Amino acid sequence: MNSHGVRELDVVVIGAGQAGLSAAHHLRRVGLEPDRDFVVLDHAPRPGGAWQFRWPSLTYGKVHGMHALPGMELTGADPDRPSSEVIGEYFTAYEDRFDLRVHRPVEVRSVREGSGGRLLVETSEGAYAPRALINATGTWDRPFWPRYPGQETFRGRQLHTANYPGPEEFAGLRVVVVGGGASGTQHLMEIAEYAAETFWVTRREPVFRDGPFTEEWGRAAVAMVDERVRKGLPPQSVVSVTGLPVNDAVRRAREQGVLDRLPMFDRITPTGVAWDDGRAVEADVILWATGFRPAVDHLAPLKLREPGGGIRAENTRAVRDGRVHLVGYGPSASTIGANRAGRAAVRSVLRLLEGAGGRRRAEETAGVAV
Numbered sequence: 001m002n003s004h005g006v007r008e009l010d011v012v013v014i015g016a017g018q019a020g021l022s023a024a025h026h027l028r029r030v031g032l033e034p035d036r037d038f039v040v041l042d043h044a045p046r047p048g049g050a051w052q053f054r055w056p057s058l059t060y061g062k063v064h065g066m067h068a069l070p071g072m073e074l075t076g077a078d079p080d081r082p083s084s085e086v087i088g089e090y091f092t093a094y095e096d097r098f099d100l101r102v103h104r105p106v107e108v109r110s111v112r113e114g115s116g117g118r119l120l121v122e123t124s125e126g127a128y129a130p131r132a133l134i135n136a137t138g139t140w141d142r143p144f145w146p147r148y149p150g151q152e153t154f155r156g157r158q159l160h161t162a163n164y165p166g167p168e169e170f171a172g173l174r175v176v177v178v179g180g181g182a183s184g185t186q187h188l189m190e191i192a193e194y195a196a197e198t199f200w201v202t203r204r205e206p207v208f209r210d211g212p213f214t215e216e217w218g219r220a221a222v223a224m225v226d227e228r229v230r231k232g233l234p235p236q237s238v239v240s241v242t243g244l245p246v247n248d249a250v251r252r253a254r255e256q257g258v259l260d261r262l263p264m265f266d267r268i269t270p271t272g273v274a275w276d277d278g279r280a281v282e283a284d285v286i287l288w289a290t291g292f293r294p295a296v297d298h299l300a301p302l303k304l305r306e307p308g309g310g311i312r313a314e315n316t317r318a319v320r321d322g323r324v325h326l327v328g329y330g331p332s333a334s335t336i337g338a339n340r341a342g343r344a345a346v347r348s349v350l351r352l353l354e355g356a357g358g359r360r361r362a363e364e365t366a367g368v369a370v
Helices: 018-029 049-053 083-097 182-191 215-230 248-255 297-302 335-355
Strands: 007-014 038-041 108-113 119-123 126-135 157-160 174-178 197-202 261-263 267-269 272-274 280-282 285-288 324-326
Touching (some): 007 018, 007 119, 007 335, 018 049, 018 083, 018 335, 108 297, 126 335, 174 272, 174 280, 182 197, 182 248, 324 335
Parallel strands (some): 007 038, 007 126, 174 197, 174 285, 197 261
Antiparallel strands (some): 108 119, 119 126, 267 272, 272 280
8 A cells, every 4th residue: 555545456356247257266366366466346235246136037047148157167056046146146156265355345436547657446445556457347337228209208117127127017018128139038028928018119120040059150249249349339249240049938929929020119209109100109118128338437537438439459458558458348248258358358467567567476477377
């Protein structure tokens, strides 16, 4: 700690979801000690990342492609339990096994230029001055609400996926679900069993994909997202380029007309939504399943954004500031991508620390693979 009460260390990891825990694990593996060499800060009240906030009807068996954290498998989970419980318990056990000592709840207010080549991370528990930063804040804290004419006049209820309570709450109501991603289709299929009537509205015609999600297909999708990030454009979700997987539940919903899609409406009325061609539907609820944006506002003082609106990154490293690494961002937003990004970020951070005369000595890294 310096004379100003700012705690100096090598690395600050912001966020303890999949990407943040992966990075912390790899920092541990190369000999860095939590609370001495690095610290993990998380604003959530308990372990589980964004999973702890998922709706109860999203059971573990409905989760698409949950990949285990490095060094510890998730086995024997009951597919009928809520994913928030299963993954919350798994993350708790993971933090304990590897002694990651996550600080929570801690709010990171800003990251700015510090002194002596260090960053200054200002938080609700004080300030840190790291040589490097691994940002793993994900997207859950920034739900995207599109704006449409008349939105403020709607007399019913509007809510977002981030506040989705489960399908039972919509019993007997007329519900408009907006959004063509995985969450939108899941919400719609659940709600249709309870609601008086449902309407599905999307900006683009949804693309349904039959057959298994192959490794080659996944690599191609990730490469498309990565290309946007390298250009400094806001990242798209991987599902936006892979399409929606077809399973038995989706097939039934399509046969029953639940997934008959309407084009995006032009305005919202006090009692529903309307199109310029004269069509209109009455609704009690508008559910915005319109996705999330990266939660990176705390990085604004570093001026990392490009003219295109995104943060340009190469192999997790922010191009405008090589001390900052983004994991769980863009192409690494999937669970397996987050694991790989955590490892890649630590490799890059080690090079930075060694070049800057960081604490790590040569004997600490001898024989250790990252």
